[in-house]
Amino acid sequence: MCVGISAKVVGIKDGTALVDANGARRTVSAYLLDELEPGDFVMIHAGSAIAKITDEDESETDALLEDL
Amino acid sequence: MNGIEKARGILENYDGPDCRIMEVCGTHTHEIFRQGIRRILSPKIHLISGPGCPVCVTPVSFIDEAIYLALEKDCTICTFGDLVRVPGSELSLQTARGRGARVRIVYSPQDAQVYAKNHPDEQVVFLSIGFETTTPSCCIAVRNAAADHTGNFMILTANKTMPAAYDAMKDSTDLFLYPGHVHAITGTKVCEDLVGQGVSGVCAGFTGRELLTALAVAVSEYQKGKPFFRNCYPRVVRPEGSPAAQAMVAEMMEPCDAQWRGIGTLPDSGMRLRPAYADFDARIRCDIPPIEGHANPGCRCGDVLRGEITPHDCPLFGKVCTPEQPVGACMVSSEGACSAWYLYGEETGGISHE
Amino acid sequence: MNDTVTMAHGAGGKQTSELIQKVFRAHFENPYFTADDASVLPAPKGRIAMTTDGFIVSPQFFPGGNIGKLSICGTVNDLSCMGAKPLYMTCAFVIEEGFEMAKLEEIAAAMEKTANEVGVRLVAGDTKVAGKGQCGGVFITTTGIGEIQEGIETSGKLARPGDAVIVTGDVGRHGCAILLARDEYGIDADVTSDCAPLWKPVEAALNAVPDIHVIRDATRGGVGTVLYEIAAESGVGVCLDQSKIPVDDKVRGVTGMLGLEPLYLACEGRLVMICPQEKADRLVEVLRGQKYTENAVIIGTITKEHAGRVIMTTEIGTQTLLPEPGNELLPRIC
Numbered sequence: 001m002c003v004g005i006s007a008k009v010v011g012i013k014d015g016t017a018l019v020d021a022n023g024a025r026r027t028v029s030a031y032l033l034d035e036l037e038p039g040d041f042v043m044i045h046a047g048s049a050i051a052k053i054t055d056e057d058e059s060e061t062d063a064l065l066e067d068l
Numbered sequence: 069m070n071g072i073e074k075a076r077g078i079l080e081n082y083d084g085p086d087c088r089i090m091e092v093c094g095t096h097t098h099e100i101f102r103q104g105i106r107r108i109l110s111p112k113i114h115l116i117s118g119p120g121c122p123v124c125v126t127p128v129s130f131i132d133e134a135i136y137l138a139l140e141k142d143c144t145i146c147t148f149g150d151l152v153r154v155p156g157s158e159l160s161l162q163t164a165r166g167r168g169a170r171v172r173i174v175y176s177p178q179d180a181q182v183y184a185k186n187h188p189d190e191q192v193v194f195l196s197i198g199f200e201t202t203t204p205s206c207c208i209a210v211r212n213a214a215a216d217h218t219g220n221f222m223i224l225t226a227n228k229t230m231p232a233a234y235d236a237m238k239d240s241t242d243l244f245l246y247p248g249h250v251h252a253i254t255g256t257k258v259c260e261d262l263v264g265q266g267v268s269g270v271c272a273g274f275t276g277r278e279l280l281t282a283l284a285v286a287v288s289e290y291q292k293g294k295p296f297f298r299n300c301y302p303r304v305v306r307p308e309g310s311p312a313a314q315a316m317v318a319e320m321m322e323p324c325d326a327q328w329r330g331i332g333t334l335p336d337s338g339m340r341l342r343p344a345y346a347d348f349d350a351r352i353r354c355d356i357p358p359i360e361g362h363a364n365p366g367c368r369c370g371d372v373l374r375g376e377i378t379p380h381d382c383p384l385f386g387k388v389c390t391p392e393q394p395v396g397a398c399m400v401s402s403e404g405a406c407s408a409w410y411l412y413g414e415e416t417g418g419i420s421h422e
Numbered sequence: 423m424n425d426t427v428t429m430a431h432g433a434g435g436k437q438t439s440e441l442i443q444k445v446f447r448a449h450f451e452n453p454y455f456t457a458d459d460a461s462v463l464p465a466p467k468g469r470i471a472m473t474t475d476g477f478i479v480s481p482q483f484f485p486g487g488n489i490g491k492l493s494i495c496g497t498v499n500d501l502s503c504m505g506a507k508p509l510y511m512t513c514a515f516v517i518e519e520g521f522e523m524a525k526l527e528e529i530a531a532a533m534e535k536t537a538n539e540v541g542v543r544l545v546a547g548d549t550k551v552a553g554k555g556q557c558g559g560v561f562i563t564t565t566g567i568g569e570i571q572e573g574i575e576t577s578g579k580l581a582r583p584g585d586a587v588i589v590t591g592d593v594g595r596h597g598c599a600i601l602l603a604r605d606e607y608g609i610d611a612d613v614t615s616d617c618a619p620l621w622k623p624v625e626a627a628l629n630a631v632p633d634i635h636v637i638r639d640a641t642r643g644g645v646g647t648v649l650y651e652i653a654a655e656s657g658v659g660v661c662l663d664q665s666k667i668p669v670d671d672k673v674r675g676v677t678g679m680l681g682l683e684p685l686y687l688a689c690e691g692r693l694v695m696i697c698p699q700e701k702a703d704r705l706v707e708v709l710r711g712q713k714y715t716e717n718a719v720i721i722g723t724i725t726k727e728h729a730g731r732v733i734m735t736t737e738i739g740t741q742t743l744l745p746e747p748g749n750e751l752l753p754r755i756c
Contacts, residue, residue, distance in 0.1 A: 002095060002201040002249035003681040004274065004304075022673030024611040029178060029208050032313045043252060043304050044679065046148070046198070046205040046755050047176020050310065051252040054303045057273060061281035062071045063709055064300055068078060068288045072738050122755075149752030161728030173752060175607040175680065202755060276738040385565060392748050411745030413731065 084291035092122030093247030094403025117405030128361025129278035131156030138169035146180035177209035184221035232337030246268035255309030330370025371397035458552035466569035486615030490529035506568030534696035541609025556626035579655035597687030618691030623712035646685035659728030
């Protein structure tokens with residue numbers, strides 16, 4: 001239901017964040033996340049940063065599969 | 069590739085009890101097809117495309133309301149691209165545009181508010197659809213409008229929340245593939261609570277790797293025979309979700325009964341603006357009369373959404389109902405189950421049975 | 423001369439001839455560019471190819487080109503796809519009243535430069551002025567005639583099972599550049615249109631590998647649409663390796679934000695070529711030595727199975743169908 005893209009925060013200003021996804025830049029709302037800093041990775045949906053994330057899925061999925 | 073191969077192996081060779089898995093999220097449905105995941109699953113694993121596409125469950129009457137605002141009240145409609153081809157009782161927003169409706173596609177609700185601010189001579193209505201993931205952005209747009217005194221900005225709400233849908237669907241599936249981005253906002257307590265009622269599930273991300281992993285974890289746990297919940301998307305989903313989003317939405321919106329296309333009215337499954345924000349509520353400001361939508365009676369989107377039939381069991385599927393000429397909402401949204409089945413060739417048995 | 427185009431410029435009198443002299447003749451002058459009712463041209467020796475195309479891009483100026491360059495490239499590339507060396511072109515303008523004369527000059531200059539690069543001659547033209555609001559800025563229609571090189575036969579019907587599928591560069595860049603230039607979604611990215619005239623690389627390719635079966639330029643609807651056309655016309659399947667399809671990082675970022683598929687976005691300087699498998703490496707090598715096709719790459723093969731369809735091998739090693747493109751591309755949230 002929710003197209004999301006991970007992006008890197010490159011700037012913060014007045015409750016908004018300038019984010020960069022592979023060189024595509026866009027200002028999004030940073031209202032939902034406290035203490036966002038340049039260099040953080042976030043998940044973007046419909047013009048808002050909805051979660052602070054780690055940028056990479058591989059180590060996570062490997063860890064989940066280890067127990068199986 | 070190691071992790072992927074391991075997960076694939078688990079899903080291809082699964083030989084436990086038959087397992088129905090409902091993807092609750094349209095983006096999952098789409099990615100599962102795009103990654104060709106259905107083709108590698110053991111015959112004992114059955115994927116059901118559930119109700120998690122906000123476009124698909126938006127009732128006909130909502131489109132009719134939007135068209136009323138555009139054509140009768142001369143409002144400018146701002147919307148996500150997904151909604152413009154959804155058929156209303158008579159028109160879609162796209163065909164209404166041919167009759168003079170002003171319809172603008174926006175990337176975000178906040179952009180619609182900025183448009184309103186820059187066009188003070190227009191009455192601008194944002195079509196506020198979406199689940200918990202999208203609703204905070206809608207609220208932020210209203211907050212911005214209040215702060216900027218953008219008096220010509222309104223939203224037409226059809227926002228929905230998932231727990232009521234989980235409850236309505238829990239008997240149609242053995243476990244849920246929970247929508248990762250919804251739970252990034254709400255947290256995972258609702259999933260943990262469902263375990264207490266015997267309902268299992270995994271929270272999943274959206275890449276091929278993440279989906280394979282979540283499905284592999286799901287069937288492995290299912291085989292153990294006890295209800296469970298596993299968060300397979302912890303890089304995005306935290307147990308507590310986003311407290312800031314939860315607090316803002318609770319302050320600005322209140323639950324209401326909501327109509328889900330094909331499912332019916334689910335109590336307290338919708339969100340509308342609280343009276344303090346009535347100035348931004350298009351239904352109140354524009355005095356929209358009650359509208360009863362008329363869906364095509366042959367359309368069986370409801371049964372598809374409940375997982376009771378697959379799309380090609382519907383008599384309209386692929387014949388009168390296609391992505392170019394959609395009848396039901398599940399065909400119009402690229403996230404819809406019917407659209408995914410059609411576009412990925414499932415109507416002719418897909419690519420594996422040539 | 424006025425700063426803007428007026429209705430008088432389209433009335434056929436003094437101002438019309440002034441416009442033609444100062445803007446078009448100034449840029450298009452060559453021995454065949456005629457003031458008579460039709461151009462008189464020497465006939466080529468063999469078969470000719472002929473094509474026409476209308477251009478209505480908005481905005482008319484975008485990173486990597488403008489509607490003038492586009493109107494030459496489009497027709498040059500259509501001729502090139504048939505193995506035809508572009509010889510002559512005509513152009514018809516519909517200009518909106520009030521259009522800036524300086525911009526019109528810039529468009530004509532881009533047409534001149536692009537035509538000269540290929541060696542095609544503009545031999546006739548037409549100018550109409552439409553009232554304010556009747557057309558958006560300027561519309562251009564170009565028609566071209568080319569001479570098909572001896573022994574060459576390319577067609578969308580000629581793809582054969584076992585053939586290799588090649589794309590001559592990264593996909594979706596023009597569509598993405600236009601989308602960004604319209605600035606409707608607040609996204610910034612440094613994406614330049616791939617708009618380019620491709621006769622030179624096609625000529626080199628055909629000299630090296632005369633039995634290329636299919637050449638198509640992936641314009642409207644992108645590479646995905648072209649592959650579906652070829653699959654239908656030849657009655658074959660197309661099997662792509664998703665990981666081989668070149669997409670610029672920034673294009674990936676933009677399409678990721680908007681939920682769009684780069685394979686369906688327009689290109690204006692990319693060709694799909696289909697040739698016998700054993701010639702594919704040689705063809706790629708030749709293309710990589712040519713301007714505009716430096717990043718040519720094999721992306722898949724033609725199959726007997728899945729006739730009429732395009733199949734992709736995914737990142738997780740499964741196969742899936744590339745959905746057949748149809749509707750207007752709209753950004754989505756879900």
